[in-house]
């Protein structure tokens with residue numbers, strides 16, 4: 001029988017997260033205080049985050065121990081499975097080997113729980129009572145709501161308006177876990193009211209929802225803020241994905257030539273990619289590491305690598321990242337988790353160093369790939385993950401054309417069971433590709449903050 005699944009025993013959940021900052025040939029540009037333009041100190045972030053997470057954010061230690069309680073919670077679904085997509089390989093008639101790490105087995109349905117649990121854990125430990133956050137498609141909101149329910153924390157979620165309307169079941173899931181959900185932009189915050197005053201029908205965006213959630217936390221000493229991607233500590237927590245995958249690829253006695261993941265804020269890409277980039281830096285891997293973004297929101301391929309705000313309301317520090325400009329509101333594509341104007345500073349940095357590359361996929365190609373994948377592999381992917389699948393399929397077809405064996409590994413970041421409305425719209429021919437929104441992006445980039 002051909003092996004299709006490479007499982008690790010429960011005791012092989014990693015003991016530590018991998019912090020690539022320790023291995024980078026050049027340090028990242030520091031985040032800056034938006035008022036003084038001076039590098040941020042840990043105390044500047046203390047109103048928003050617990051100190052253990054702030055210290056992880058700036059840590060230079062290679063390995064950061066995963067608390068026992070968090071590992072115990074991870075054990076509900078980790079180590080997550082690594083599959084070989086043999087039926088997809090046959091359907092494509094490709095000599096390539098295609099593997100995928102499946103994060104949709106987490107009870108929240110995506111990789112997001114990998115960081116939601118430690119974030120709730122450290123907040124609880126440091127006395128936080130309430131957490132506020134944003135969510136795009138609702139994956140992060142549901143993961144954090146579940147983690148807050150485990151740790152007895154209150155949770156308030158600002159959900160991007162277009163997803164609030166497109167994905168009612170994910171909203172219901174967040175509420176079932178006991179969190180409250182507000183459509184963003186909302187009337188509950190100054191940042192939300194400012195947007196609504198100008199655009200009463202705004203679709204919202206992650207950048208706007210972040211402003212609302214940060215504002216709520218900044219105004220209340222008992223409330224902290226939690227972010228589902230972008231920040232280095234979030235990327236750090238996701239490295240369990242790649243650390244496990246490296247062991248599983250060894251079990252498969254195969255080594256990836258190309259490692260692929262979709263990228264919204266960059267955490268799930270970093271989760272699979274950074275451990276491989278770490279191996280590249282040690283000369284143990286030659287894999288190309290590829291981040292895939294939507295053509296409608298192309299921060300890595302069309303954005304500038306400069307200091308910008310992480311949010312639309314300009315409440316966050318300035319970070320150096322690939323950005324389309326913080327006022328850019330991406331088109332309402334159904335991959336809501338990828339509608340962010342920027343890219344994680346750490347991911348931007350490794351792209352800039354040439355340690356990773358980026359590519360784009362159009363919405364219709366992403367859904368076509370997702371359907372093809374589902375028919376071969378039986379798993380209904382999240383619309384975000386479809387971008388990685390589309391890139392993996394195109395690598396496999398290229399291998400076929402060249403008549404060359406190639407080993408492809410991609411991250412299937414989540415299942416799409418709560419995104420079926422998007423598939424209904426796709427099957428009915430109601431989805432469209434979006435042209436690169438050149439004019440709006442040029443306008444947003446013209447408003448970049450000036451940093452010497």
Ligand SMILES: *Cc1c(COP(=O)(O)O)cnc(C)c1O
Nearest residue numbers: 139229264265266267268337414
């Ligand atoms: C949020 C999400 C993404 C995007 O994740 P980032 O870590 O922000 O890049 C991708 N896939 C799924 C299923 C998601 O929920």
